[in-house]
Amino acid sequence: MNVLVINSGSSSIKYQLLDMRTETVMCSGAVERIGEAVGSVTHKIAPGGDTEDWISLTQPIADHEEGMHLVIGLITDAKRGVVKSLDEIEAIGHRIVQGGDIFHASCRVDDRVVDELTKLIPLGPVHNPGHLAGIRVSRQLFPQVPQVTVFDTVFHQTMPPRAYMYALPYELYEELKVRRYGFHGTSHAYVTKEAARFLGKPVEEVNLITVHLGNGSSMCAVQNGKSVDTSMGLTPLEGLIMGTRCGDADLAIYPLLGAEKGLSISEINDLTNKQSGFKGICGKNDMRDIHEAVAQGDSRARLALDMFGYRNRKYIGSYLAVLGRVDAIVFTAGIGENDPVARELTCRGLEHLGIKLDHDRNLAPARGARDIAASDSAVRVLVIPTNEELEIARQTVAVLKPS
CATH class of the missing domain: 3.30.420.40 (ATPase, nucleotide binding domain)
Known part of the structure; x- marks a missing residue:
């Protein structure tokens, strides 16, 4: 399965296309300064491999939709693309920073997930709007491709209340969900498994x-x-x-x-x-x-x-x-x-x-x-x-x- 991983921020889109049969990176890159006078695109083909190739572009990028079109164009380019058509992209995974205490596991994207992420914007005002823009554009451009949200906060959902609660009036937790959520959970989860493997x-x-x-x-x-x-x-x-x-x-x-x-x-x-x-x-x-x-x-x-x-x-x-x-x-x-x-x-x-x-x-x-x-x-x-x-x-x- 070829999986396109998207980390969409307020003014950027970072991405990797991975062949999950071998867990290798086919290409990766970043679209940055979206909405500014001059934006940039950096695209790496087979990063880290013997045939690594770079593409760098500088041009205005109006919005996330235009940014995603640039990404798709680079991935499927007739001469330097890594897939022949979008049909070869079989799944999309979205990095989401703030999942609140609503999301306790990664899940498939649907309208309900989008609605819940929208409700969480007050807890993630910097990140969640950009994530939602990435999801919206990806659903438009890949309507038949299954998409999944993966949350930085999920790994920390196993914390007990004594660790995640603040000693503030309890009503603030009930009304506004003020608590410790933790971040970098995807990284902590990955290295936990790799460390266990290393230690045997x-x-x-x-x-x-x-x-x-x-x-x-x-x-x-x-x-x-x-x-x-x-x-x-x-x-x-x-x-x-x-x-x-x-x-x-x-x-x-x-x-x-x-x-x-x-x-x-x-x-x-x-x-x-x-x-x-x-x-x-x-x-x-x-x-x-x-x-x-x-x-x-x-x-x-x-x-x-x-x-x-x-x-x-x-x-x-x-x-x-x-x-x-x-x-x-x-x-x-x-x-x-x-x-x-x-x-x-x-x-x-x-x-x-x-x-x-x-x-x-x-x-x-x-x-x-x-x-x-x-x-x-x-x-x-x-x-x-x-x-x-x-x-x-x-x-x-x-x-x-x-x-």
């Missing part, structure tokens, strides 16, 4: 702390293969320090900034989501730039790194308390997979808790799943590359598989 254990028996570190970062406590706690909350703002998000912060900051700086709620929301985190501390949100600044003696870049490692260690300590037994700490995503300094800062000083890195293994340039813990570490420390698109495609196939 059934997924139902593994206890893990999965550490997704990128421009957006989150951590998850996994007990017997299921999420029991996670760092992100009602939105992706809560938790770890991120590229531009502050993570955990006292809610009283909001009225203080309103009173002393004259900022509106919208402006404060923008400040905490887009102007904070690493960017707020040292003016840089790319970890590579931060490392370079530290090497040049930038004290605020050093502070940002120290805060990052400290916050990460606090969460690992709390999740160790929640889980009791932990088989492995699992690093994933852009920073987690590629930055040995970030991994070392996260694990520093945790030896008394059974977490001990092997210095050389951590620094060794390597790709793929690997163990970077010292041989005498009681808890394994793994690096597992995430693959959210493959997980979405797998879940799409599972939903459509005849029972």
Whole structure:
């Protein structure tokens, strides 16, 4: 089965076409800056393979419909396309960030699902409108192709109330569904299964702390293969320090900034989501730039790194308390997979808790799943590359598989 995976945002469409018989990527790309004066399209054929080919376009892209037409044109191009016709696309999987407490599993798209996603826009105002645009256009262009929604929040639906409830008036949960939902669930789910396979254990028996570190970062406590706690909350703002998000912060900051700086709620929301985190501390949100600044003696870049490692260690300590037994700490995503300094800062000083890195293994340039813990570490420390698109495609196939 060929599955087209779509991650549609407010002004972008990211996609992959996968052959699920071999779980290989046929092509992938991104349509960006939709609705702006000049948009862009980047398309890769057989990414990562021996015959990888690139196509790059720059042109105005009015809306998601035009963007999807460009994607289809590239996928089916007579000379460089990877399929001859749209009939070869047998299913479509949509990444959905916010499924609220309505969706507890991936599901086939129908009018009811669209209606429920529309109702969830207040909980996902940044992401859900873009997802809905992608679904609307895909249903128009592929009316006969089965489509599936895969939710970032579903993996965290197994959290108990003691973990997902906030100590706010209970009526806010009843009326507005204010609670912790968690995000990056597709990534946490994927690396949980891959870590279990790497450790040679059934997924139902593994206890893990999965550490997704990128421009957006989150951590998850996994007990017997299921999420029991996670760092992100009602939105992706809560938790770890991120590229531009502050993570955990006292809610009283909001009225203080309103009173002393004259900022509106919208402006404060923008400040905490887009102007904070690493960017707020040292003016840089790319970890590579931060490392370079530290090497040049930038004290605020050093502070940002120290805060990052400290916050990460606090969460690992709390999740160790929640889980009791932990088989492995699992690093994933852009920073987690590629930055040995970030991994070392996260694990520093945790030896008394059974977490001990092997210095050389951590620094060794390597790709793929690997163990970077010292041989005498009681808890394994793994690096597992995430693959959210493959997980979405797998879940799409599972939903459509005849029972």
